[in-house]
Amino acid sequence: MCGIFGIVAKEGNIAQKLLIIARRLQYRGYDSLGLATYLNGKIDLRKDMGTVESVVESLKLDKMKGNIGIGQLRWSTFGRPSTLNAQPHFDCDKDMVGAHNGNIVSFYQSKENLEKYGHTIISQNDGEICVHAVEEHYDTEKDMVKGIIGGIKEMEGSFAFVCFHKDTPEKIYAVKMGSSLVVGIGEDEHYVASDLPSILPLTNKYVPLNDGEIIELTADSYRIFSAKDGKEIVREPRVTDLSAEDAVKGEYDYFLTKEIHEQVEATEQLAFGLESDILDDLVDKLAEAEMAFLVGCGSSLNACNVGSYYLNNLAGVMSIPVIGGRFFEEFKNYKPSKNTVILCVSQSGETKDIINTINFAKPEGYHILGMINVPGSTVERMSEAYAYIGAGIERSVPATKTYTNQVVLFLILAARIGYKKGIISDKEFVSLKEEIHNLPKLVEKTIKDCNQKAKQLAMELSEIDAMSLLGYGVTHGVALEGALKIREINYISAEAMYSSEFKHGPLSIVEDGYPVIYVVAPKDKYYVTSHLSEVECRDGRPIVIGEHIKGLDKHVKPGDYFEIPKSSQLISPILAVIPLQLLALYMSIERGIDPDYPRNLSKTLTVD
């Protein structure tokens, strides 16, 4: 998804620093890059399609002069990738330049209106609409904040916008209207960017912004204004302990490989919080809930699927996983009771489908809770209580360590709630705690034990274009997650379902050698043996992921049993996703695909 950014500094050239931010926003997915800087009465705007490095090289972006500038990485939605549609854009007089992130859904209507007012719009890109809309009002108001307030009334959509004007060459402005945006505070300089990790090499001091806020940055000040009435808002900066180092590949070829390995540290980080009072609020609110909707998208939704098993079975909290984009349509006529909660699970905390759910549900009386990874995110700020999953920065588009930590946090919450309610005995709680503390070691062992086997299987499956993954009970979410990983970075069909469902139609796909992966938790041998035999007897290729289960191994070829370390019904699904992540990674490398940047995808999806 597009990323916008800007810097205003007291002196010196900021091009190199703009490029630091641009490089760190690449993970969001993009097809074009542009920068605009200001020096001695002139705006220098350079932009083109291509990778950051190719555009830097061809347009000499690193040599641009000026101590104020903005930039944008574009992921096309309105207008195909082209130099003209790349951002930033000029206004009619070329005295203002701006770029946006998100979508202006009123594109055609707003364009028509602006053209009627006399504006010339030269691209097919909705970012240009933002620039002209602000120009329209600035030209009468001669005040950038008022210009932005007027400009946003010309448009409908969900976006963030950054700009500067020749009339105020020591300031940059930005507005947050549904897409993420954060202010960074440096020494004698200020930054604005679509996310916090992108500015971490420059500062760890930041100011989170809410929707409907405009910021004005100079080298030594930041001011926040309401986009409704222009009133000034006072907000103190915060300091994050996220580290810039988390976001470099180090010894690994891909972020994905690194992040799979980082699951050892990530789970360790979380296990420490097991008894921490940081979770008290969330535990109390969930414990009181009559019903909990667990709302997420993609991998976060798959984590909700495993999480609902934990909450239903351990905590006595009636829990239903719901697709982020579906909540409103499904429950628009449902009146929540006083204690119905929605737990929003989102790594980024910015996913539009989740924000839409909150915007609909909050006024209806639902209690909004959050499970997030990025501090200061929109979900955090809209939640009554929230917890961080503590996975550190995740750069690769495919979620790995954040998915795992979401699942682990679900288990921790369920254990604490179950214990608090007396559903889990002292003995059971102590034993669960021990298991969670031991988890990082098991994660490490699983990676070590399964790595080579995953490589081998990836080679054997390098020609296939379809496969199925089945889970039962607690492993259903794991099969869904494995299939998502395989599909996302291999561009093949990998369908996951509840294993009892396979015989109700999909079984007809099975022919000689057709791969079907079974993710098995230790207590589910009875049903899984039956489901697996349906494939075995039709000459399909059953592959098992799970701890050693006596008898089950007889149904698969020797190399096709991914044995994970012995644990328990609740821990084993956390480990079982690892061989699937490794398999997806190695299959992707076999196919010559860069697993960190799968085509058409973006890390943070801030559009409908």
Ligand code: M6R
């Ligand atoms: O930031 P979120 O957790 O809300 O993102 C939701 C999905 O877009 C995300 O989990 C996506 O499915 C993964 N990148 C897939 O690996």
